[in-house]
């Protein structure tokens with residue numbers, strides 16, 4: 268009988284085994300089944316493990332990338348006037364449809380190009396400044412649109428290049444965190460300042476125009492006027508009125524000799540003008556505008572020492588609050604309110620704090636932070652508080668002031684400053700109140716030289732602050748109550764009794 272015989276195999280398989288008396292084929296079936304189940308189990312284990320490993324790897328890669336994208340907060344001790352950006356967030360996520368931004372920051376050639384697919388500008392194009400480059404930069408040499416905005420002009424790139432001698436370095440009058448500023452003269456002889464924006468923070472064209480329109484409608488004699496803008500291809504430029512006498516920082520800290528041209532009265536005029544411009548942003552507009560970068564270099568002056576606040580609305584215009592780009596605290600080191608720096612919580616009280624620092628700077632001629640000074644004097648606020656607490660307020664005045672202010676006037680202005688930098692933001696006065704206090708100081712000053720100040724101008728300016736509102740034209744009784752308030756504030760802050 269052959270082993271291939273079917274009945275033989277059948278007989279063998281049907282034989283009972285010693286395992287529970289089970290037949291051989293049953294045992295074989297069970298073994299095969301168990302092996303299959305084992306193989307399946309091992310296979311599923313492998314697959315799960317592999318998945319875990321690959322997702323774990325991706326997560327750690329993501330973590331590594333995120334960590335790399337959060338730059339460390341840099342505080343450079345040598346320079347204290349740089350714009351400080353505290354980046355709290357992760358890498359920018361550029362939403363679909365928003366133009367990519369390419370920044371080409373050479374040391375000398377500080378050039379920026381917006382890669383704007385929507386407008387057809389060629390990506391990576393370097394900023395040509397000659398008129399010949401205009402066509403390419405303008406996106407196929409398209410004709411400029413006519414501005415549909417009621418307030419200003421839409422300048423062509425060509426117009427601005429002609430006005431600024433082709434945006435040459437000779438025409439550069441300044442460079443800030445938002446871009447390079449060029450001096451220019453239009454064909455109708457209007458002098459302009461052209462700000463070539465460094466970075467539109469991914470803002471789409473239409474949105475940019477809407478924002479510019481909003482800012483362009485703002486008019487006040489203490490705010491630098493925005494005349495128009497240029498949106499062409501990769502370019503975003505803002506065209507401002509030219510303010511012809513430099514900025515406050517230059518006058519306070521520049522090389523002006525032993526005697527400052529800024530007399531006490533001129534300083535008070537600049538302070539009051541700035542306060543009115545800021546008051547208008549805070550209390551004369553709906554929705555209100557928080558400037559976010561009040562500092563000496565943002566206060567331009569004309570030849571009559573009228574203060575003109577610049578850069579207002581830029582933060583909003585450039586969309587820097589937009590959380591999908593990044594969450595930043597913008598401002599300048601030394602001027603930023605503590606609660607804003609710590610939490611990013613922003614309202615007009617942060618501007619009030621910066622304004623308080625500005626008052627101190629104007630009185631003392633010192634920068635908000637000066638690392639070259641002895642330890643107790645590095646921070647202007649701390650030093651000034653100590654000086655006032657030690658009854659040395661007369662010693663804080665800028666040594667470059669030839670004629671010193673009368674003591675009462677000095678103390679009043681110092682008190683306004685101290686109230687503005689109150690660590691409790693809620694306790695800081697509103698801008699309208701600050702203006703009122705500065706104006707009453709003005710009256711009590713008893714200083715006859717009212718440089719360049721029109722005696723009637725004051726009332727006119729007040730009305731400008733708040734259309735229809737009576738922010739500062741308070742009756743004498745109200746002024747008296749404010750004086751009491753200053754005194755009580757002095758006692759609360761442990762200031763010398765002679766101040767009250």
Ligand SMILES: Nc1ncnc2c1ncn2[C@@H]1O[C@H](COP(=O)(O)OP(=O)(O)OP(=O)(O)O)[C@@H](O)[C@H]1O
Nearest residue numbers: 440441442443444445448460507508509510514564
């Ligand atoms: N409308 C203007 N008229 C005359 N000069 C101007 C005008 N706007 C700006 N400038 C000059 O250009 C400089 C640079 O201005 P910008 O506002 O860009 O920078 P900043 O205020 O110095 O710094 P940041 O913008 O980073 O805070 C200013 O200091 C100012 O002297």
